Amino acid sequence: MKGSKLYSIFKFRCPKCQEGKFFESHFYDLKKLGHVLEECPSCKTSYVPEPGFYFGAMYVSYALGVALFVSIWASANWFFEKVSAGLQISLITGSIFIFGPFIYALSKIIWANMFIHFDKNNPK
Numbered sequence: 678m679k680g681s682k683l684y685s686i687f688k689f690r691c692p693k694c695q696e697g698k699f700f701e702s703h704f705y706d707l708k709k710l711g712h713v714l715e716e717c718p719s720c721k722t723s724y725v726p727e728p729g730f731y732f733g734a735m736y737v738s739y740a741l742g743v744a745l746f747v748s749i750w751a752s753a754n755w756f757f758e759k760v761s762a763g764l765q766i767s768l769i770t771g772s773i774f775i776f777g778p779f780i781y782a783l784s785k786i787i788w789a790n791m792f793i794h795f796d797k798n799n800p801k
């Protein structure tokens with residue numbers, strides 16, 4: 678649904694107009710991993726209001742990472758009677774590789790959405 682922050686976050690669209698792309702390319706394009714465009718191609722809102730703006734996104738990715746690991750750990754223990762330390766470590770390491778780029782990208786767009794708000798009166 679347009680106008681909600683979730684739309685911008687999960688569609689990886691501009692937080693302001695929800696039309697323009699937010700990232701340079703797909704988040705599994707490892708060469709451009711998490712590269713945010715300078716501005717929205719559609720409404721020209723700057724995605725980088727100040728230098729080092731995305732530094733704070735690190736807290737978001739930390740929170741997402743912890744949430745992910747806790748749920749993996751909990752479901753591993755739920756589904757298997759006995760989960761060896763080795764299996765837990767491989768599950769978590771594997772999930773870093775699988776979900777890492779996604780979490781990284783997600784944290785940036787969540788962070789941007791905390792500061793840039795949807796504007797339905799946007800000309801575009």
Ligand SMILES: [Zn+2]
Binds near residue numbers: 691695718720721
């Ligand atoms: Zn825009």
